[in-house]
Amino acid sequence: MKSPDTRPDAPYLTADFVESEHRGYVERLAQALRPDSPARNIALTGSYGSGKSSVINQVVAEYPKKQALRISVSSFVRGSASPDTAAAKAETSNELQKEIVKHLLYVRRPAVLGSSQFRRSETINQWRAVILAALTSIVVLLIAFFTGASSRLEAFAAGSPIKLTAVGISAFAVVGALAFAVQVLFHNRVRIAALSSGKTKIELTGADEGYFDHHLDEIIHFFASHAYTLVVFEDLDRFDAIEIFEELRDLNGLLNASEQITSPLRFVYALRDSLFEIHSTPAGDPGENQMMRAASMRAKFFDLIIPVVPFATRRTALDLWERELRRQGVSLPVEVVALVATYIQDMRVIRSICYEFEVFAAARTVGNPLRLRDDSLLALMAFKAVHPAEFERIRSGDSCLDAVEALRREAIRATVEELDDRARRIASRGSYESDRHAQSAALGASLLSGLDRAFRIARGEMQPSFTLVIGDIAYSRDDATGLMFWWHLAQAPEGLFVDVEGQIAHVTADDLEAILGVTVTELRRVIPGRLQQPADEVSAIDTQRDRVASASLAELLRIDGVVGSANLESSIASALPSPLAVDLIIGGFIDQNFSLYASRYFGASSAPAVLNFAMHVAQPGIVDFDAPLNGREGAEALLREVGPQLLSTRSALNIALVDALLDDARLDPVLQRITSDAEDGHAFLRAYLLRGSRLPRLIELLVPRWPEFFEFVAASGDLPPAQINTLLDLGLRALSEESHYSVGPAVRSTLETSIGQLRALRDHEPSQAPALARFLRASGTTVPRLADLSIPLRQIVAGSGGFDFTVENFTTAFGADTSLWSLDLLPFRSTELSVQLITR
Structure with a gap:
């Protein structure tokens, strides 16, 4: 943080006079104010921030002392009438007149106003009060002397000159003190409303009533009592009340025509030109009349119009911004400065934003551990200048930027859900691809076996060397077990050719059916689509998901496949109050970290x-x-x-x-x-199943406290088989003997389908076998292949009869000696098995 000595001076927002830019306007206005100039109503026009105040400040400073008066009407309470009605316009004009008269009334001390009937409260003048008290005391004592009321005081003095003098001085002091006290106590509190004597009554008008609207004589009295020859009116154009300029022009004419005012009185108005265009297009006027009305109105109200050429425009604002930032010792990317300069050209606003940027940047935690960006801070300061109320609402979380952040999070949520669905579909397809690969390998083995047998019969060769040809593509023996070979063969209308040392043999559709046991039509049904690469696709989805999850709104608009991206930009524009705010968001200068720039954080x-x-x-x-x-x-x-x-x-x-x-x-x-x-x-x-990094640990914690876990898995039919198997496997490993799990028909069906893929049933501690067997029995699961179970678990399940009665399973359970499978011997192995044999 910069020390107070090294920090640049604060850029005060008061108007600065720049000799090279403003001197020409000062000279033109001074020329119009010469005594011999006929101009009485002079307009200094220009947009806000063009330098009008700087010119006026210099003109007033160079004008004769105490002869220039400035009146700035910044605001007042408007009436309740509709702003477009005649009554509202009249009310606004009347209010402006009153405000102007107030400025005239309060610009000088009340005592200087002399005989003005406008009574104002003022601080008591102590010297005047003392003199008035002394005069009052003298008058009272003289009256007492001439009326004989002082005889008692003379008797008290008993003819002694010293005592008489002391008594007189004491009486003078007491009466004077009383008169002074009365003035202090009743100053600004008592006003004479009426005098009456018998049947005669004299009543005075209200002292606080009346302003410019019915007291023109007071205004004439004011200017007659002072040496003002120049009155500058500022900010009148803020109220879009063009009628006030007409009334002020009339007032100027009356004042200059008054015999009481000996020197010419000139009014100078600082205003913007567009004020007249607003009031120059009444409905029904032809285009030419509308075009000329604004020019006519300007010429009608003023004797001279001096335009102030703006020095800050869209073309020059970037230079002004960069100059001001350099003055603050700040260097920022030109992209954000150029964007802000497109919308903000007022020099006072530029200075204010740059200074606020410096203050906020200095208030950041030392070392900037949050890694806040300077370009984003400047963007937020520009937003603050244009929308201060919205900036204040950032603290409570209900600003328009928070609404836009909600749009971002919703877009991310919807897109991530879409990517998750795609990943699940690809995983499901991956299971199907595994089946197709297995089928392709089996078909390839059958084809090679049939061809080897045919060549052995025809040529006496045990395993001849040959090439398989489909269309113009040649495949080796090893390729015959691959999915791509069978996909190509299923699509080839001409069938398969075998190249044996240059001799070509055609394998017809009938030949294939004889070798494989399936027709070409069935082959196309078994191998219906091109080989995919699910692992690569899932990896691409993971990359896309990671990119979307942390993206700003600007980045989301540039990423393909974002859900709702077609309407996202219009939704942003609807949520924000100005094009500047929209461009700052879309440009990426205000991102999801905006709230971090609006406050100071002490927890680094x-x-x-x-x-x-x-x-x-x-x-x-x-x-x-x-x-x-x-x-x-x-x-x-x-x-x-x-x-x-x-x-x-x-x-x-x-x-x-x-x-x-x-x-x-x-x-x-x-x-x-x-x-x-x-x-x-x-x-x-x-x-979490798709994106969590510790799924086994999470399932381990969930299963003991979630009796419906397996019902949840069985009901998740839209999950890929591989993910269902993963959940079942992890759930079986985390079984708790203290929990009673809900296991319905859906759980039984899911288990029977997946048992061959569940490692938890064949790779576990021997001590876990009883719990696993109880779970399988409680669910009513019939094990399709006992070989898929561990030996301890297999023995328990075989003893309970919870398996399919097949030769393979009996061989696995009781050995290959079929003489031991008799119904006379099996009951000795297990009573439960005996019951199952009799029942089934």
Whole structure:
């Protein structure tokens, strides 16, 4: 942070006189104010920030002392009438007249106003009060002397000159003190409303009534009593009341025509030209009349119009911005400066924004641990200057920028859900691809076996060397077991050719059917589509998901495949109050970290991701599965920032937060919500299945406290088989003997389909076999192949008869000696098995 000595001077927003830019206008206006100039009403016109005030300041400074009066009417309370009615215009004009008279009244001390009937409160003049008290005391004593009322005082003095003098002085002091006290006590409190004597009554008009509208004589008296020859009116154009200029022109004419005012009185008006165009297009006027009316109105009201050429325009504003930023010792990317300069050209606003940028930048935590960007800070300061109320609402989280942030999060949520669905479909297709690969290998083995047998019969060769040709593509023996070979063969109308040392043999469709046992039509049904690469596609989806999850709105608009991207830009424009705000968002200068720039943070350990989570997820109480955090450190910082109560809310359903706290007992409320909340909790688990990094640990914690876990898995039919198998496998490993699981027909069907892929049933500790067997029995599961079970589990299941009665299973359970399978011997192995044999 810069020290006070090295920091540049504050850029005060008062008007500065720049000799090279303003001197010409000063000379023109001074020429119009010469005594011999006929101009009485002079307009100094230009847009806001063009330098009118700088010119007027210099003119007034160079004008004869105490002869120039400035009147600036910044605001007043408007009436209740509709702004477009004649009554409203008259009311506005009347209010402006009153404000002008107030300025005239209060510009000089009340005593200087002399005989003015406008009575104002003022501080008592003590010297005048003392003199008036002394005169009052003298008058009272003289009256007492001439009326004989002083005889008692003379008797008290007993003829002694010294005593008489002392008594006289004391009486003078007492009466004077009383007169002074009366003046102090009743100053500004007593006014004479009426005098009456008998039947005669004299009544005075209200002292506080009346302004310019019916007291023109007071205004004439004011200027007659002072040496003012120049009155400058500023800010009258803010009220779009063009009638006031006509009335002021009439007033100027009356004042200059008055015999009481000996010197010419000139009015100078600082205003913008567009004021006259606003009032120059009444409905029904032809285009030419509308075109000329504004020019006619300007010429009608003023004797001379001096335009001030703006020095800040869209073309020059960038230079002004860069100059002001250099003065503050700041260097920023030209892109953000150019964008802001396109909308803001007022030099006072430019200075204000640059200074506020310097203040906010200096207020950041030392070292800028949040990695806040200077270009984003300048963008937010520009937003603050244009929309201060919205900036203040950032603190409470209900600003328009928060609404835009909600749009961003919704777009990310919808896009991530779409990517998850695609990943599930690809995973399902991957299982199907595995089946097709297995079928291709089996078909290839059958084809090679048939061809080898044919060549052995025809040529006596055990395994001849040959090439398989489909169309113009040659395949080796090894290629015959691949999926691509069979996909190509299923699509080839001419069939298969075999090249044996240059001799070509055609394998017809009938030959293929004889060798494979399937027709070409069936082959096309078995191998219906081109080989895909699911692993590569899933990897691409993961990359896309990571990119989308952390993207700003500007980045989302540039990413292909974002859900709702066609309407996203229009939604942003609808949520924001100005084109400047829209461009700052779309340009990426105001991003999801905007709230970090609007406040000062003293906890330097919190990263932007943590603070954003606290403000945009935890504070509004929404769910964002993919909001980023920085591992365990970020999770702890978030809990410090928000408090441990966060874990009891739905906002705690966040993949990064759960990953970080899976070994922490504080996560219990989150685990409870996952199991009990059928909407948010179950949706979170499905998302975690795709993107979580510690799925085995999460399932290990969930299964003992979630009796309906297997019902949830069985009901998730839209999940790919591989993911269902993963959940079942992890769930079986985490079985708790203290829990009674809900296992219906759907669970039984799912288990029977997946048993061959469940490693938990063949790779486990021997001590776990009884619990697994009880679960299979409780679910009513019939094991298709006992060979898919571990030996301890297989023995228990075989003894209970919970398996398909096939030769393979009996061989696995009781050995290859079929003499031991008799119904006379099996009951000795297991009573349950005997019951099953008799029943089934």
